[in-house]
Amino acid sequence: MYRFAIALRYLRSRKITYLSVIGVAVGVAALIIVMAVMEGFEEDFKDRIRGMLSDVVVRYRGEKSFEEVEKSILSVEHVTAAAPRLRGMALVMGPGGRGAVEIVGIDVSKEVRVSKLAEYIINSRVTGMAKDLAQAIEALEMHFSFRTAELARLGLLPGKAGERLKPLHESLREVKSRLSKEGSPDLIGGQIRDAEQCFKTWLGDTSSAIAAPDARSALSGLEEGMETFFRARRAEFEETRRRAEADLARFESGGGFDSPFNEPLEGRELVMGEELLPHLRVARGDRVRLYTAGSKGLSSVEDEEDLAKSEFTVAGTFRSRMYKSDSKIVFMPIRTAQILQAKEGMISEIGVKVDDQRNAEAVKRAIKEVLPGADAQTWAEKRRSLIAAINLEKGFLSAVLFMIIVVAAFNMLGTFVMMVTEKTRDLGILKSLGGSTAGIASIFFLCGVFVATAGSAIGAAAGLLFVDNINEIEGAVHSLTGITPFPRDVYYLDSIPTIVNPADVFWIVFPTVAVSVLLGSVFPAIKAAMLGTEHALRYE
Amino acid sequence: MQDDRTILKAVEVTKDFPIEGGILPVLKGVNLDVHKGEILAIAGKSGVGKSTLLHILGMLDVPSSGSVVYDGSDLAKLSTAGRAEVRSRHFGFIFQFYHLLPEFNAIENVLMPAMIGTGMLKWFAVRGAMRKRARMLLEKAGLGERLRHRPSQLSGGERQRVAIARALMNEPKILFCDEPTGNLDSKTSAEIVEMIWGLNRESGLTTIIVTHDESIAKKATRTARMVDGKMVQQSSG
Ligand SMILES: Nc1ncnc2c1ncn2[C@@H]1O[C@H](COP(=O)(O)OP(=O)(O)OP(=O)(O)O)[C@@H](O)[C@H]1O
Ligand SMILES: [Mg+2]
Numbered sequence: 141m142y143r144f145a146i147a148l149r150y151l152r153s154r155k156i157t158y159l160s161v162i163g164v165a166v167g168v169a170a171l172i173i174v175m176a177v178m179e180g181f182e183e184d185f186k187d188r189i190r191g192m193l194s195d196v197v198v199r200y201r202g203e204k205s206f207e208e209v210e211k212s213i214l215s216v217e218h219v220t221a222a223a224p225r226l227r228g229m230a231l232v233m234g235p236g237g238r239g240a241v242e243i244v245g246i247d248v249s250k251e252v253r254v255s256k257l258a259e260y261i262i263n264s265r266v267t268g269m270a271k272d273l274a275q276a277i278e279a280l281e282m283h284f285s286f287r288t289a290e291l292a293r294l295g296l297l298p299g300k301a302g303e304r305l306k307p308l309h310e311s312l313r314e315v316k317s318r319l320s321k322e323g324s325p326d327l328i329g330g331q332i333r334d335a336e337q338c339f340k341t342w343l344g345d346t347s348s349a350i351a352a353p354d355a356r357s358a359l360s361g362l363e364e365g366m367e368t369f370f371r372a373r374r375a376e377f378e379e380t381r382r383r384a385e386a387d388l389a390r391f392e393s394g395g396g397f398d399s400p401f402n403e404p405l406e407g408r409e410l411v412m413g414e415e416l417l418p419h420l421r422v423a424r425g426d427r428v429r430l431y432t433a434g435s436k437g438l439s440s441v442e443d444e445e446d447l448a449k450s451e452f453t454v455a456g457t458f459r460s461r462m463y464k465s466d467s468k469i470v471f472m473p474i475r476t477a478q479i480l481q482a483k484e485g486m487i488s489e490i491g492v493k494v495d496d497q498r499n500a501e502a503v504k505r506a507i508k509e510v511l512p513g514a515d516a517q518t519w520a521e522k523r524r525s526l527i528a529a530i531n532l533e534k535g536f537l538s539a540v541l542f543m544i545i546v547v548a549a550f551n552m553l554g555t556f557v558m559m560v561t562e563k564t565r566d567l568g569i570l571k572s573l574g575g576s577t578a579g580i581a582s583i584f585f586l587c588g589v590f591v592a593t594a595g596s597a598i599g600a601a602a603g604l605l606f607v608d609n610i611n612e613i614e615g616a617v618h619s620l621t622g623i624t625p626f627p628r629d630v631y632y633l634d635s636i637p638t639i640v641n642p643a644d645v646f647w648i649v650f651p652t653v654a655v656s657v658l659l660g661s662v663f664p665a666i667k668a669a670m671l672g673t674e675h676a677l678r679y680e
Numbered sequence: 681m682q683d684d685r686t687i688l689k690a691v692e693v694t695k696d697f698p699i700e701g702g703i704l705p706v707l708k709g710v711n712l713d714v715h716k717g718e719i720l721a722i723a724g725k726s727g728v729g730k731s732t733l734l735h736i737l738g739m740l741d742v743p744s745s746g747s748v749v750y751d752g753s754d755l756a757k758l759s760t761a762g763r764a765e766v767r768s769r770h771f772g773f774i775f776q777f778y779h780l781l782p783e784f785n786a787i788e789n790v791l792m793p794a795m796i797g798t799g800m801l802k803w804f805a806v807r808g809a810m811r812k813r814a815r816m817l818l819e820k821a822g823l824g825e826r827l828r829h830r831p832s833q834l835s836g837g838e839r840q841r842v843a844i845a846r847a848l849m850n851e852p853k854i855l856f857c858d859e860p861t862g863n864l865d866s867k868t869s870a871e872i873v874e875m876i877w878g879l880n881r882e883s884g885l886t887t888i889i890v891t892h893d894e895s896i897a898k899k900a901t902r903t904a905r906m907v908d909g910k911m912v913q914q915s916s917g
Contacts, residue, residue, distance in 0.1 A: 141799075141803040145788075146781075149783045569779045569780075569781060570792075571767070572740055572767065572773040572775075573773075573792055573793040574764055574765070574768020574769070576761045576765075577761075577764070578761070579764075677735070677740065
């Protein structure tokens with residue numbers, strides 16, 4: 141008992157031990173924050189990979205027909221859907237450029253059930269809308285600028301037009317930049333409201349600054365135009381949202397698209413990654429040419445008829461948030477892909493959807509059993525090297541951050557060694573009061589345990605609090621310094637993704653306590669045990 | 681010569697200290713009997729080894745050779761934990777420089793021996809009784825008003841009284857005093873001496889007191905004199 145009392149009293153009476161506590165806390169907090177963010181990114185990243193692939197991918201080279209193969213796969217427990225794919229390479233040509241792409245022949249109604257293609261097509265549409273909206277706002281802003289300049293020239297507005305317009309431009313810049321980031325329907329709805337508010341505030345401020353009735357009526361004309369503009373935007377937005385929701389519902393029940401290009405992937409229609417659009421300089425509904433090694437198109441470019449045959453309509457775009465997919469993949473009906481590559485009746489893989497991620501491994505094994513000669517891989521295995529790289533990075537980063545804790549432990553070591561020297565006489569006194577050598581030595585061990593646990597607890601609490609509010613903190617940093625710690629457009633994300641894994645927290649806190657106690661207080665305790673204290677009692 | 685009255689006994693105790701370039705023999709074969717209920721003064725010139733002997737008798741230090749027999753058993757045969765146990769249950773110490781724990785107040789200092797001598801779980805059961813005893817001891821020492829003072833807030837004499845209360849906390853069989861008045865003025869010294877002699881009168885507490893002060897030595901039941909690392913004379917009163 142006395143050991144606890146003395147250890148606590150020693151720690152409390154020395155401000156320097158607070159430094160050790162802070163050191164441990166900073167290390168633990170840093171580890172928790174970094175691990176939570178990395179885990180969040182990893183999860184998001186895996187989600188993107190998986191979204192393009194499906195849970196399990198089966199390759200089959202055997203006698204059975206696709207229908208038979210599909211039937212055996214669907215008979216496996218936990219499998220909810222299967223979709224055939226035929227992959228191939230092609231050269232795509234648009235008016236603005238050309239590029240090598242991977243063509244993936246799919247059965248849309250099946251594909252949307254195994255991958256996230258439907259969601260990606262809708263994402264692309266919504267993001268496209270966000271970009272359009274940003275441009276439209278810019279146009280309205282321009283209109284406002286011209287009118288203001290005109291009013292200033294006529295002498296109806298006091299001051300310089302440029303100065304007067306500054307607040308409007310500044311408030312809109314924020315809105316526009318948010319629109320250029322990842323688009324979600326909710327985000328766009330909010331931005332429409334914000335943009336309208338910017339114009340309204342500016343109009344209110346400006347009209348209260350002027351007296352001339354002429355100018356007032358000019359301003360109210362502007363206001364009317366603005367209101368019409370936003371009414372139209374809102375209607376458009378509601379329409380897009382409605383359509384996106386309808387599409388999703390339809391996909392879920394196995395139906396097709398309700399886009400301006402009804403029933404896409406009929407015959408000569410394709411869906412391409414949206415990054416390809418600017419590259420080829422085409423828009424949805426435009427035509428592109430596609431050449432494959434097996435198609436006649438390549439062998440007889442001169443033939444007018446064949447040339448026409450190689451023409452496809454861009455029926456839609458998708459946005460998977462993986463730049464590589466968005467700039468390289470073109471989907472088309474599997475029939476078309478087979479004809480184009482002269483691979484009648486062939487498929488290259490079957491995407492399989494599993495009811496729960498955790499069953500993917502079991503499903504993989506079961507498929508290999510029911511389909512001898514089939515090769516099945518989970519999505520994670522298919523992207524093994526990427527995932528291994530992420531894990532390596534995570535391990536390395538945590539090792540580096542753990543150095544903070546090692547440093548904190550050395551700080552503890554220094555503090556406690558000093559404390560032992562300083563307290564030699566107290567140790568002698570305690571011996572004279574009946575304390576055993578081991579008992580007295582363990583005071584310093586306990587000091588280490590207290591500092592380590594207090595530091596870990598504070599660090600864990602601070603770290604979790606930080607993670608919980610990470611987006612608010614990012615926002616505060618942005619508005620205080622103007623720096624953007626998290627550029628959303630680079631990461632294709634609305635907010636910083638975080639995942640707090642209780643096991644991670646344990647595997648941060650437990651080694652921290654162990655290492656800082658071992659490193660920081662075992663030696664001082666041994667030193668205290670070895671110390672000759674008899675001498676200390678003879679003198680003052 | 682095993683005497684009934686003997687409670688503590690030193691037999692041919694030597695102590696050498698390692699120093700640069702050799703060893704320094706300080707005790708050169710000390711024989712000493714401490715009788716139950718007496719006040720034994722140990723006198724001698726400075727540097728002769730009085731404190732060294734007291735520490736060995738009180739088991740704060742081990743002899744280089746020879747043995748210390750307490751209550752019929754040889755203490756050299758005890759483990760360090762066993763020796764700590766004897767110090768805790770049977771011995772009390774008072775030093776010239778008080779040696780209170782600076783981070784703890786008076787009553788906490790007095791409680792410390794009880795805390796050390798009691799297991800963690802048991803402590804919560806006996807804490808109340810122990811606090812009461814500590815308070816009683818301090819009140820008896822005239823420090824009823826100073827229970828929560830830190831050592832730095834007490835005078836030398838007050839500190840020494842706290843130290844005496846602390847030494848009595850576990851009801852020791854022998855009280856070891858190393859020049860308890862060495863640092864105090866004559867009036868305060870007299871008070872401290874009176875306290876120690878009072879304890880002996882009231883409860884017959886065996887006391888060993890190392891001192892320079894001839895007047896104190898004269899008051900003792902017996903006085904042992906040391907010269908050059910040896911006992912030269914043990915005289916009564
Ligand atoms: N740890 C040690 N190492 C070396 N020499 C020591 C050590 N402890 C004590 N000595 C020496 O032993 C001798 C006896 O010391 P001790 O303190 O016992 O004397 P003392 O009789 O109590 O003197 P005083 O009356 O001044 O307190 C001294 O010469 C001292 O220098
Ligand atoms: Mg001395």
